[in-house]
Structure formats: structure tokens, C-alpha cells
Amino acid sequence: MEVDLGVDIEGDPEGSWSLLSWLASCVMVFGGVVPYIPQYQEIQRTSNTEGFSTRVCLVLLVANILRVFFWIGKQFELTLLLQSLVMIGTMLAMLNLCCTVQTSNRVSTKQHHFTVTDVELDICFLTSSVFCRNQGSRVKNTDLLTADLDIRYFWSWSRFEDYLMFCFAFTVLCAFITFLLLDSALFVESLGLLSVLTEAMLGIPQLVQNFQNRSTRGMSVKMVLLWTVGDVFKTTYFVVNESPTQFWLCGATQICIDIAILLQVCYYGQEGRPKYG
Numbered sequence: 001m002e003v004d005l006g007v008d009i010e011g012d013p014e015g016s017w018s019l020l021s022w023l024a025s026c027v028m029v030f031g032g033v034v035p036y037i038p039q040y041q042e043i044q045r046t047s048n049t050e051g052f053s054t055r056v057c058l059v060l061l062v063a064n065i066l067r068v069f070f071w072i073g074k075q076f077e078l079t080l081l082l083q084s085l086v087m088i089g090t091m092l093a094m095l096n097l098c099c100t101v102q103t104s105n106r107v108s109t110k111q112h113h114f115t116v117t118d119v120e121l122d123i124c125f126l127t128s129s130v131f132c133r134n135q136g137s138r139v140k141n142t143d144l145l146t147a148d149l150d151i152r153y154f155w156s157w158s159r160f161e162d163y164l165m166f167c168f169a170f171t172v173l174c175a176f177i178t179f180l181l182l183d184s185a186l187f188v189e190s191l192g193l194l195s196v197l198t199e200a201m202l203g204i205p206q207l208v209q210n211f212q213n214r215s216t217r218g219m220s221v222k223m224v225l226l227w228t229v230g231d232v233f234k235t236t237y238f239v240v241n242e243s244p245t246q247f248w249l250c251g252a253t254q255i256c257i258d259i260a261i262l263l264q265v266c267y268y269g270q271e272g273r274p275k276y277g
Helices: 002-031 036-046 055-073 078-105 118-135 160-180 185-200 204-213 221-240 245-268
Strands: none
Touching: 002 078, 002 221, 036 078, 036 221, 055 078, 055 160, 055 185, 055 204, 078 160, 185 245, 204 245, 221 245
16 A cells, blocks of 8 residues: 555656646747737727837747748757747738738828739739820839838738738748758757847837837737746746757847836836827
């Protein structure tokens, strides 16, 4: 009886640790989505995207696409790969909502595109042809159609399809370079470092937008608080699971940026201050 009891006692901690490890992995995979739920609801409620920087989506899309290829070169925890795939889907959903809201609120007919559709080319050609016959000269119609590679309009496109096309092009480029240099340990480690450094800059676009607006209005404070909690959790997870050094350095940097944004909330207040200049 005493021996049996001893076996049970030894087995319980192992089973408990396995359960906690599984729960921690689930939190890592899906926990990153949670901060964006209140921001998603805020945009839906107000039909306004001005308080949220879509460049946050750009940072996370680039970082997680790079992390997927880093995983191919150096197969660490499967949990982190699944986390990246879930985050990519979440950021695309955020961009889709922002495009929908901006389209419904748009007054100007001027639009900025990353790509040009066949229908738009036909419209542009027909309009230009009519104008040429009337004016006797050959011109381009830039008022109805703008395929913007201008840095000023980068990531400020009018259609969700343009963001998808950018992500597809970036993924193809990364795949080509990765499979070309997959045998290089230096390249693989550099890819991982670039991935986590990009992710570490996650809060920078929101920090800059708040500063430019002299306000945090339209930004979900719950989102930033959840960022902070999530970053503390995942940094601890990286350290405990002895993940590559790049990961916990990224987490520590993100915690500092989260704190800076929360200080902006305290300074500006939720109602914000008027812009100057």
C-alpha cells in the first residue's frame, strides 16, 4: 500500500505539469488574438479607424511570415509556428474590417491601389480615350485610378485585395530566398533575428500615431493592457522553455513599448487633447 501510494504521488506532479504545459501552449497560440478583440469591436461600434494604426498589422504580418520561414530553417516549438499562422489570419481580419469601414466613410473619389484590376484598366482607358478625342492629345487619367508605389501611400490602400497581394508577393519573395539559402546557418539565424526585431517594433506605429494625434481616442486601452499581459506571459514562456534568445529579447522590448503607450494614455487621457499646428 505504501509503495502504491508513493507511485501515485510521483505520477501526479508529472501529469499536472503536462496539463499546465498544454494549457500554456494553447494560450500562446490563441492568446495573441485576444488583445485585438476589443479594438475590433471599437472600430465596429464607432465606424472609425483613425485611432488604430494599420501599420501594427503590417509589422505583425511581416514578423510572422518571417517566423514561419525561420521555423522551416530551425524547427523549434510547433506552438510558435501555430501562433504565427493564427496571428496572420487575425491581422488580415483587422485589415479587412478597416478597409470596409474606410470605404463606407470615404467621400473623395481618389483611391490609392497597390495593384490595378482589368476592369479599372478598361475604365481608365475608355475615360482617357474620350478625353483625348475632346482635347486632341494623349494623357493619363490619374483622378480615377492611382496604382501607388509612392512611399507616401504605402499601406494606405483602398482595397483589402491590395493588402492580400502584398502579403502574397512578400511570402513568395521570402520563400525564394529561404530555400536558396536554407543550408546557411548564418542566414537562418539572421532570419529569426529579423523576425523578432520586427515583432519587437509592434507598438511603435501606435505610439507614433498617438503622438501625432495628441490623443489616444479611438485606440482600445484594453488592447494595450492585454498586449502587456500577453508580452509578460510569452516572455516568461520563452525563458522557461529555453526558446531561442531572439524570442525573449523581443518580448522584453515589447513590454517596454507597451508601458510607453500606457504612459501616453495617462498623459493624453482617453478624450485626448486638441492638435496644435
